[in-house]
Amino acid sequence: MSKEKGKAFDLSLFNRLMKYSSPYKLIFYGVALAAVLLSGFAVARPYLLMITVDDYIVTKDDYGLLIFSLLMIGLLFFEVVCQLLFVYYANLLGQSIIRDLRIKLFEHLLSFKMKYFDNSSVGVLVTRAVSDIERIAAIFSDGLFMIISDLLKMTVVAGVMLYADWKMALIVFAVMPIILYATRLFQKAMKVAFIEVRAQVSQLNSFVQERLSGMKIVQLFGREKEEYERFKQINEKHQNAWLKTVWYNSIFFPVAELMSSVTIGLIVWYAVLQDAQQSSFTPGVIFMFIQLTQMLFRPLRQIADKFNTLQMGMVAANRVFGILDTDSKIEDKGDLEAEVINGDVAFNDVRFGYLEEEEVLHGISFEAKAGQTIAIVGATGAGKSTIINLLNRFYDINSGEITVDGVSVNNYTLPSLRKHIAIVLQDVFLFADTIFNNITLKNPDITEAEVVEAAKQIGIHDFIMSLPGNYHYNVKERGGMLSSGQRQLIAFLRAYVSNPSILILDEATSSVDSYSEELIQEATKKITEGRTSIIIAHRLATVKKADKILVMDSGNIVEEGTHKELLKIEGGYYRNLYEVQFMQEEVV
Structure with a gap:
């Protein structure tokens, strides 16, 4: 105008x-x-x-x-x-x-x-x-x-x-x-x-x-x-x-x-x-x-x-x-349909900033082999969630390369790439709909029988059956009828039924009650089997069992290794984090 x-x-x-x-x-x-x-x-x-x-x-x-x-x-x-x-x-x-x-x-x-x-x-x-x-x-x-x-x-x-x-x-x-x-x-x-x-x-x-x-x-x-x-x-x-x-x-x-x-x-x-x-x-x-x-x-x-x-x-x-007229689309110029993905993920000297003048990640490089569980730990603002956002191409990187199965994520068509990645976020979003529709997101290829079987496999079927209406219980806006732990369990089931090749858990066990945490820990074991899992760690049990732990600080990977390897580093960032936070948690 x-x-x-x-x-x-x-x-x-x-x-x-x-x-x-x-x-x-x-x-x-x-x-x-x-x-x-x-x-x-x-x-x-x-x-x-x-x-x-x-x-x-x-x-x-x-x-x-x-x-x-x-x-x-x-x-x-x-x-x-x-x-x-x-x-x-x-x-x-x-x-x-x-x-x-x-x-x-x-x-x-x-x-x-x-x-x-x-x-x-x-x-x-x-x-x-x-x-x-x-x-x-x-x-x-x-x-x-x-x-x-x-x-x-x-x-x-x-x-x-x-x-x-x-x-x-x-x-x-x-x-x-x-x-x-x-x-x-x-x-x-x-x-x-x-x-x-x-x-x-x-x-x-x-x-x-x-x-x-x-x-x-x-x-x-x-x-x-x-x-x-x-x-x-x-x-x-x-x-x-x-x-x-x-x-x-x-x-x-x-x-x-x-x-x-x-x-x-x-x-x-x-x-x-x-x-x-x-x-x-x-x-x-x-x-x-x-x-x-x-x-x-x-x-x-x-x-x-x-x-x-x-x-x-x-x-x-x-x-x-x-x-x-706003040109804010994610460039989807890839022409490769990701029919099957094994789950090899690699970040090669990736740099990124939400604002051009403020870089958040400073040359991040790491590799996750297919089937491995990678944990990422670090203080708030270290750049952990940013890595997840970039893997899903919610944002485009400034420089470097992110590959899945050796192919740049930019070469895949966006829908086919995301089809093989599932995320469980800390702040679970549920729509004002039934539990079944929130799990399947109305995907006609996922039947109710498959959802019930998946719920049994990860141990949350009994919890859902205890609700009025069971799988057809309406959780209302943003899942307000459920506790935070219950919403997390629904999110785990939603990720599981999509059968992803790459699974991402972003602080998925934080701020939940002990009963829900036990269910989530069991669900975590089940859904991470046989697939690449990237976990932003909050609970000690998840970190200790990871095949590799990445320790981040201010947008850099400062340490890398298994739980035992990182504890051996005198004055190391992870060891300090373990002693300050995780040992207190174990005492409790």
């Missing part, structure tokens, strides 16, 4: 939006035809009224009056049917377009790098995908075609006025520049106001979404009052943005109504003057001009109102296209 916020209309943006209507050309042209017919029907009624008054009411021709009354009723009926079809199909067109646009937007979001989501507010993205796109639908249902219909109606009205009495028509036309100028000012002011409205809506949605998601933290730290005050401030800004649009409307519409009344007064004055001069001016013409004047000025007011809808939709379209 133009950088000039007060610009009333952006033609290039509108043309881009109109491309989405091309699959629905028949509906588009049908609605356009209905708009043309409506303008004709609307003007025909005052014209028939003029004939009825002059030829049948004044002359007291009852039969002719009946015929023309029936004719006007029939005309009104067809106008109502045409209006019904116009409204229905205009809305159908708008909803069809935003359905396609929303699908494209969501598909685009699915391909974004994690970095984009790291820097974006979830509330803002939800606003773009939901309310902003609904505003775009209004362009077609309440904006574009209504404006076209009104403009056609005004054109036909002006032509009929000139044909009936050009002098009286000039009286009406003389007032129009004032309303047109007021309309122009109104449109530009509303454009700026609507930009502010959409910005405040996004901010409000983002604030509410974050506070509802983090309500436990708010209450734990007693921040209810402070968050309430912040919400009041944001809500007041939202209100003020909307009040600005209300203020502009409250000025414009009374002015437009006043000018319409003044014009009708001038028409009556001119008619009285003509009658005094014994002109051939007829009552029917007066009735028709009063109606036509209202029909000319009312669409002008409605156009301003519909233009507001159009502008708000255009502002929303600009925001949605802003996301669609």
